[in-house]
Amino acid sequence: MKLWIPFAAAAGVFVGAAIIFGADWDLPPVDTDQIGYRGTGMYHTLDREDQAALRLANVAPEPLYEADPEGDRAGEFYENVQVLGDLSTDEFNLFMASITEWVSPVQGCAYCHNEENLASDEVYTKVVARRMIQMTQTVNVDWQAHVAETGVTCYTCHQGQPVPANVWSRNLVPGEKGTALGWSGGQNIVNETAGNTSLPINALESYLLEDKPIRVHSLTALPNGENTATTKETEETWGLMMHMSESLGANCMTCHNSRAFNDWDQSPPQRVTAWHGIRMAREINQTYMTGLAPVFPDNRKGPEGDVLKVSCATCHNGVQKPLYGVSMLREFVDSLGTKTNTDVPDYTTYKPGETTTMSPANTTSIEPLNGAIGEDTALASAD
Ligand code: HEC
Numbered sequence: 001m002k003l004w005i006p007f008a009a010a011a012g013v014f015v016g017a018a019i020i021f022g023a024d025w026d027l028p029p030v031d032t033d034q035i036g037y038r039g040t041g042m043y044h045t046l047d048r049e050d051q052a053a054l055r056l057a058n059v060a061p062e063p064l065y066e067a068d069p070e071g072d073r074a075g076e077f078y079e080n081v082q083v084l085g086d087l088s089t090d091e092f093n094l095f096m097a098s099i100t101e102w103v104s105p106v107q108g109c110a111y112c113h114n115e116e117n118l119a120s121d122e123v124y125t126k127v128v129a130r131r132m133i134q135m136t137q138t139v140n141v142d143w144q145a146h147v148a149e150t151g152v153t154c155y156t157c158h159q160g161q162p163v164p165a166n167v168w169s170r171n172l173v174p175g176e177k178g179t180a181l182g183w184s185g186g187q188n189i190v191n192e193t194a195g196n197t198s199l200p201i202n203a204l205e206s207y208l209l210e211d212k213p214i215r216v217h218s219l220t221a222l223p224n225g226e227n228t229a230t231t232k233e234t235e236e237t238w239g240l241m242m243h244m245s246e247s248l249g250a251n252c253m254t255c256h257n258s259r260a261f262n263d264w265d266q267s268p269p270q271r272v273t274a275w276h277g278i279r280m281a282r283e284i285n286q287t288y289m290t291g292l293a294p295v296f297p298d299n300r301k302g303p304e305g306d307v308l309k310v311s312c313a314t315c316h317n318g319v320q321k322p323l324y325g326v327s328m329l330r331e332f333v334d335s336l337g338t339k340t341n342t343d344v345p346d347y348t349t350y351k352p353g354e355t356t357t358m359s360p361a362n363t364t365s366i367e368p369l370n371g372a373i374g375e376d377t378a379l380a381s382a383d
């Protein structure tokens with residue numbers, strides 16, 4: 001009897017089952033898009049069911065109403081409006097109602113406010129939100145090379161949740177302290193940020209917080225000593241590329257012609273947009289997220305105590321243009337499409353529940369506004 005037949009059949013069944021039930025295998029029907037010049041093999045295969053689910057999950061909400069730009073300025077009318085002072089009170093109130101819908105629809109205004117005294121900065125989320133307004137303005141004004149006129153609002157990242165669905169923090173590297181088997185160096189551990197591969201674990205930290213060089217490609221067939229990139233650096237670049245592809249629901253061909261990954265002339269224009277996106281993500285993380293570390297409570301930080309940070313997936317949420325390119329910014333140009341006050345308070349002095357105004361001019365202010373709240377705690381903390 002030919003023994004190999006049952007073995008081959010068993011192996012076939014096993015491999016077949018692994019393909020069908022394993023990760024990232026799409027059941028038909030699928031659609032195939034040609035995304036490059038014909039003959040270059042640049043295709044993108046999309047699973048119809050996944051696409052339908054993404055369509056449902058990434059819908060921009062309608063504006064609540066149209067605000068009247070005339071009338072009193074919020075900065076004069078209210079007591080402690082530092083960034084959005086140029087809006088009319090009607091625009092300001094629409095903005096408050098909108099961010100409640102975008103960030104904390106369940107918790108309401110109280111998520112950021114002491115409802116007895118809306119002017120107070122004692123709730124940490126309000127201090128964070130004010131900085132987030134400045135961050136969103138910077139993205140929309142300074143990074144049009146990436147976000148174009150579509151721009152972003154709080155909803156792009158938050159989508160109705162106080163903590164956006166796709167954030168990252170420094171990964172605990174198992175064995176970092178040294179074990180009998182040596183230090184893994186953050187390699188060979190399956191990780192989600194690199195598309196469930198076991199590529200180096202901290203690619204986002206290297207490229208979306210720090211600015212380690214991403215280019216690793218040799219330009220000659222044989223080594224000539226010019227390319228100093230190591231295998232680990234190459235794998236780390238690959239980890240970032242996996243992250244970028246997954247975040248956009250795209251593949252390598254969306255930004256490269258795989259016959260020459262390095263060559264910009266053969267790359268689709270999306271690659272240039274992505275280049276700017278990498279720099280934008282760095283600025284967001286370095287200038288805005290990291291600086292807020294003293295304001296966030298511990299339960300809003302990663303296992304290593306750093307703040308949660310932004311990646312490509314935070315805005316893109318699995319689609320090539322966030323919210324399929326629908327511009328919510330158009331209705332909020334005055335608030336989020338213009339850079340207003342860019343001053344930064346000294347966050348290291350912030351005491352949640354106590355500090356009642358947090359402003360660059362008066363960073364350690366503990367004077368109660370109108371004497372309305374927290375008089376005792378404010379005075380006590382002055383000692
Ligand atoms: C996600 C956080 C957040 C939510 C939710 C929120 N606000 Fe605010 N609110 C802020 C921030 C930040 C400021 C200060 C803006 C600035 O400095 O330009 C502010 C300021 C205000 C002020 C000005 C108070 C003063 O006298 O200085 C009013 C009024 C206000 N909010 C009302 C509301 C109302 C009503 C709601 C619910 C519909 C609400 N806010 C929900 C963050 C929030």
Ligand code: HEC
Nearest residue numbers: 099125128129132133136153154157162163167300308309
């Ligand atoms: C580029 C993506 C992005 C945009 C745009 C954005 N945020 Fe955030 N936001 C984050 C991330 C990341 C965090 C960190 C989550 C954490 O550590 O709690 C965060 C945290 C917050 C928090 C603290 C939530 C909590 O429970 O601790 C508030 C409040 C907030 N954002 C408000 C806003 C507002 C208001 C806007 C629009 C003006 C906005 N955000 C725009 C990414 C974004």
Ligand code: HEC
Nearest residue numbers: 214215216217241242244245251252255261262271274275
């Ligand atoms: C969203 C666009 C995008 C996607 C998707 C993408 N890349 Fe990249 N890739 C870039 C950009 C931009 C750079 C250059 C980064 C820089 O110089 O800062 C780059 C650089 C590279 C490099 C280094 C090139 C050099 O000059 O050394 C390699 C290799 C690479 N990508 C491979 C891949 C692979 C493999 C995939 C799929 C897993 C992929 N990329 C997916 C945009 C993309």
Ligand code: HEC
Nearest residue numbers: 146147148150151244270273274277278311312315320321
């Ligand atoms: C602050 C939110 C935000 C972040 C973070 C972000 N993007 Fe984008 N990205 C956008 C917006 C908005 C657009 C749509 C611009 C437009 O309408 O042309 C876009 C467009 C793109 C496009 C062009 C898509 C096309 O088909 O034209 C690419 C490629 C891209 N992003 C890659 C990236 C990569 C890679 C990262 C991470 C390094 C990233 N983005 C991070 C908001 C963001």
